[in-house]
Amino acid sequence: MYDSIVIGSGPAGLSAAVYAKRANVSVAVVEKEYEGTGQIAESENVNNYLGLPNSNGYELGEKFREHALSLEVPFLEKEVVQIVPLGTVKDRVYEITFDDDTKELAKTVIYAAGAYPRKANIKGEAEYAGKGVSYCAICDGAFYKNKTVAVLGGGDTALDDARYLADICEKVYLVHRRERFRGAQSTVELLKKRENVEFILKEQVTEIFGEKKIAGIRLQSGKTLEVNGVFIAYGSIPQSELVKDIVKLDEAGYVVAGEDGVTCTADGTKKQPGFFVAGDVRTKKLRQVVTAVSDGANALNSAIGYLSDTAGCEE
Numbered sequence: 001m002y003d004s005i006v007i008g009s010g011p012a013g014l015s016a017a018v019y020a021k022r023a024n025v026s027v028a029v030v031e032k033e034y035e036g037t038g039q040i041a042e043s044e045n046v047n048n049y050l051g052l053p054n055s056n057g058y059e060l061g062e063k064f065r066e067h068a069l070s071l072e073v074p075f076l077e078k079e080v081v082q083i084v085p086l087g088t089v090k091d092r093v094y095e096i097t098f099d100d101d102t103k104e105l106a107k108t109v110i111y112a113a114g115a116y117p118r119k120a121n122i123k124g125e126a127e128y129a130g131k132g133v134s135y136c137a138i139c140d141g142a143f144y145k146n147k148t149v150a151v152l153g154g155g156d157t158a159l160d161d162a163r164y165l166a167d168i169c170e171k172v173y174l175v176h177r178r179e180r181f182r183g184a185q186s187t188v189e190l191l192k193k194r195e196n197v198e199f200i201l202k203e204q205v206t207e208i209f210g211e212k213k214i215a216g217i218r219l220q221s222g223k224t225l226e227v228n229g230v231f232i233a234y235g236s237i238p239q240s241e242l243v244k245d246i247v248k249l250d251e252a253g254y255v256v257a258g259e260d261g262v263t264c265t266a267d268g269t270k271k272q273p274g275f276f277v278a279g280d281v282r283t284k285k286l287r288q289v290v291t292a293v294s295d296g297a298n299a300l301n302s303a304i305g306y307l308s309d310t311a312g313c314e315e
Helices: 011-022 057-070 137-144 156-166 185-192 289-307
Strands: 002-007 027-031 075-077 080-086 093-098 103-111 115-117 148-152 171-176 197-201 205-210 214-219 224-226 229-232 236-238 262-264 271-277
Touching: 002 011, 002 093, 002 289, 011 027, 011 057, 011 289, 093 271, 103 289, 137 148, 137 156, 137 229, 148 156, 156 171, 156 185, 185 197, 214 229, 271 289
Parallel strands: 002 027, 002 103, 027 075, 103 271, 148 171, 148 229, 171 197
Antiparallel strands: 080 093, 093 103, 115 236, 205 214, 214 224, 262 271
């Protein structure tokens, strides 16, 4: 039996594993992809992680993994298919079943399965992903200083991204398939006051085109817009289906927890003893590498408190 099993090998999970080893907590990291390091591996350039500017995302993820390996963290290259809480609150353990029908027991779980950006599924999206197509304005907006970009979407993510990019870019097109936005009207009113923001309503993008780099987008009406970058802001899909009956989720499917990573039972009536969450699958405003790393450390620290019987959980 492990003191802690970390599910997910992105920055949050690897950070938790490193902190576990340094605290002499027996730990294993479960990863469903061979030598996976999470979504960071898909980032061509990470320029907002302190001390490591202009890092290739794949290489940065490999450094995180190498750090864990240097501390002899064991990796289980399997996919978790079921997590079952066993025992009472006072002697709770978790039985984790994998896709090869093997099982492991753990006194605590650090759930760091992450979230994936919701794709637009339009022509050219996959071809230019990381090369002009982005799913994170805060991550990549600085690369488009004084350039023209399009933001696709109509919710709060799209509105917030457009507002952020308006301070950086020369021109921002906000493309939404409906006449009204789903996001906060107050943000819509602020965007209307920005001279460099143009609303393109009741339209859908059918193609992102260019040669070696993005040249523009084609709309359903046949009109084209010249842009240097496209930000797809349809939100993210949290990987929380596996734990929906164990811990409380918010309306969007994110695991409800504060910075300490402490979770509640699915009905929200009490703490879920020994189950902690970290990274992009957690409810929070900012989903970045730096917050994921912080989450991993905080969640493991909470697990240590729980294991030493100082955190406590009530029936």
